Amino acid sequence: MLKFSGIGIALLGLVLAIDGQMGVSDPRCDEMPDGKGNVMANGKSCKEFLQCWDYLIYGPMPCAGGTMFNSTTGDCDATECIEGRSGTPDGCASTGSLPEDCSQFITCANGLEYQYQCGEGTYYSNDLLVCVHPKEYPDIPEKQGCEYMAQQPQ
Numbered sequence: 440m441l442k443f444s445g446i447g448i449a450l451l452g453l454v455l456a457i458d459g460q461m462g463v464s465d466p467r468c469d470e471m472p473d474g475k476g477n478v479m480a481n482g483k484s485c486k487e488f489l490q491c492w493d494y495l496i497y498g499p500m501p502c503a504g505g506t507m508f509n510s511t512t513g514d515c516d517a518t519e520c521i522e523g524r525s526g527t528p529d530g531c532a533s534t535g536s537l538p539e540d541c542s543q544f545i546t547c548a549n550g551l552e553y554q555y556q557c558g559e560g561t562y563y564s565n566d567l568l569v570c571v572h573p574k575e576y577p578d579i580p581e582k583q584g585c586e587y588m589a590q591q592p593q
Contacts, residue, residue, distance in 0.1 A: 462495025
């Protein structure tokens with residue numbers, strides 16, 4: 440009868456999880472020894488991470504229990520989330536609202552930037568990560584240093 444340790448079962452589960460997903464080529468994996476390691480999944484409050492395996496990136500993968508991803512160690516061993524919002528998160532030039540128009544924003548996934556437009560009469564909150572109504576959050580343009588181009592109904 441075969442006997443597996445808890446670590447062996449976890450590794451087997453990881454291999455099966457990775458095997459079932461499509462890996463994407465990512466330059467962050469090229470910087471890791473043998474193309475293996477973990478990187479921050481931006482915008483996930485450190486509850487998830489992306490995994491490089493054989494120079495391909497997979498995920499996002501969840502951190503277990505109440506742990507959080509620690510970008511310094513590359514493991515889910517943190518008790519506090521310090522998510523890299525300045526600089527270039529996940530290999531993107533910027534995320535959040537556009538300076539010239541708060542109603543447009545950029546998100547980052549697997550090193551790719553995606554630009555979106557908030558619904559009519561709303562603008563993007565970098566803190567809440569959603570589009571909000573100006574009457575509820577009137578200070579956002581000043582706080583984020585962006586302009587709000589109110590859309591007029593047709």
